[in-house]
Amino acid sequence: MSQQFSRRSLLSLGLPTDILAALTRHGYETSQDLKSINEEDLSKKLGIPLEDVRVLYARFEKPATSIPPLSMTQSAANMIRSTHKVSTNCDPLDKILGGGLPSGHILELSGPPGSPKERMALGILKSFVDRGEEAIFVDCLNMSTPSIVARALSSPTLQERVHYTSAHTLLDFLLFMHHLPDLLASHPQVSLLILNTISAPFQNADLDFSQKNFHQEKLKQTLSRVITTNSLTASIVTTSQLSTRVVNADGTAGTFDTGGEAIMLPSLGPSYLPSAKTYRVILAPDGMFSGALKLLSSPTHPPGKGLSQTVPYCIERS
Numbered sequence: 001m002s003q004q005f006s007r008r009s010l011l012s013l014g015l016p017t018d019i020l021a022a023l024t025r026h027g028y029e030t031s032q033d034l035k036s037i038n039e040e041d042l043s044k045k046l047g048i049p050l051e052d053v054r055v056l057y058a059r060f061e062k063p064a065t066s067i068p069p070l071s072m073t074q075s076a077a078n079m080i081r082s083t084h085k086v087s088t089n090c091d092p093l094d095k096i097l098g099g100g101l102p103s104g105h106i107l108e109l110s111g112p113p114g115s116p117k118e119r120m121a122l123g124i125l126k127s128f129v130d131r132g133e134e135a136i137f138v139d140c141l142n143m144s145t146p147s148i149v150a151r152a153l154s155s156p157t158l159q160e161r162v163h164y165t166s167a168h169t170l171l172d173f174l175l176f177m178h179h180l181p182d183l184l185a186s187h188p189q190v191s192l193l194i195l196n197t198i199s200a201p202f203q204n205a206d207l208d209f210s211q212k213n214f215h216q217e218k219l220k221q222t223l224s225r226v227i228t229t230n231s232l233t234a235s236i237v238t239t240s241q242l243s244t245r246v247v248n249a250d251g252t253a254g255t256f257d258t259g260g261e262a263i264m265l266p267s268l269g270p271s272y273l274p275s276a277k278t279y280r281v282i283l284a285p286d287g288m289f290s291g292a293l294k295l296l297s298s299p300t301h302p303p304g305k306g307l308s309q310t311v312p313y314c315i316e317r318s
Contacts, residue, residue, distance in 0.1 A: 089123035092313040110266035111283030122152035141197035170205035199267035
């Protein structure tokens with residue numbers, strides 16, 4: 001075979017999701033990993049048609065996009081880019097963030113069903129693409145379809161700057177996050193990642209406590225890598241459902257039998273987020289179009305450390 005078995009990420013080949021998932025499950029990540037197995041054996045091992053495998057091998061012959069090595073220092077443009085804040089298209093949210101979302105940071109928006117957290121996330125998306133930048137939008141619960149995202153952007157030109165995908169199962173979501181650093185490295189114009197309803201894949205999976213902690217720690221490591229890698233300046237927005245927790249007066253986990261108080265908190269808790277780069281905001285609606293925003297924690301204020309700011313919001317009816 002004449003294929004060029006360079007260490008080209010399989011993600012860069014534009015493979016169908018089912019084939020990419022099968023390759024990843026068997027430990028294949030780059031074209032180099034496939035050099036020791038022929039087409040027929042790979043077809044049997046993955047359980048996919050031989051024709052599909054031949055298409056896969058044929059793609060190795062296409063020149064790979066050159067990705068420059070990571071620099072130990074940021075360029076002047078990246079340094080400037082990492083210091084400014086981008087408006088969220090929501091004045092109350094801008095206010096609670098101190099002027100907008102800082103580049104290279106994470107914003108978690110949590111709220112009960114019916115709160116406008118997805119709508120705020122789409123406002124942030126529009127703000128970034130209006131600036132000529134690209135974004136990745138990942139839907140984890142079929143809450144924001146491509147048509148909904150398109151209507152939020154309102155312009156075909158802007159729509160071309162958004163890479164939409166879905167990850168409704170935990171396997172699909174973990175697969176996406178595994179390839180995310182390579183995906184961002186090959187798309188340098190992407191400056192925003194939105195993970196919509198990030199809590200859904202974890203809630204729908206049958207995980208025990210240790211498994212959940214393991215996957216959330218891996219997620220935290222990936223988010224930290226994306227945020228802190230010098231060549232990447234992407235900002236990240238996650239939306240999450242709230243869940244009821246019972247806590248005692250001293251803040252420890254409690255029950256109603258111990259006199260604990262039921263409160264609403266983000267479903268995944270803070271363990272999946274790098275605290276030094278994350279703003280956590282809770283939406284408390286008092287109606288369909290109005291409510292309050294509460295800053296739960298920020299890079300300069302850990303949970304419960306001097307944060308008392310609550311800002312009212314009112315969403316325009318569309």
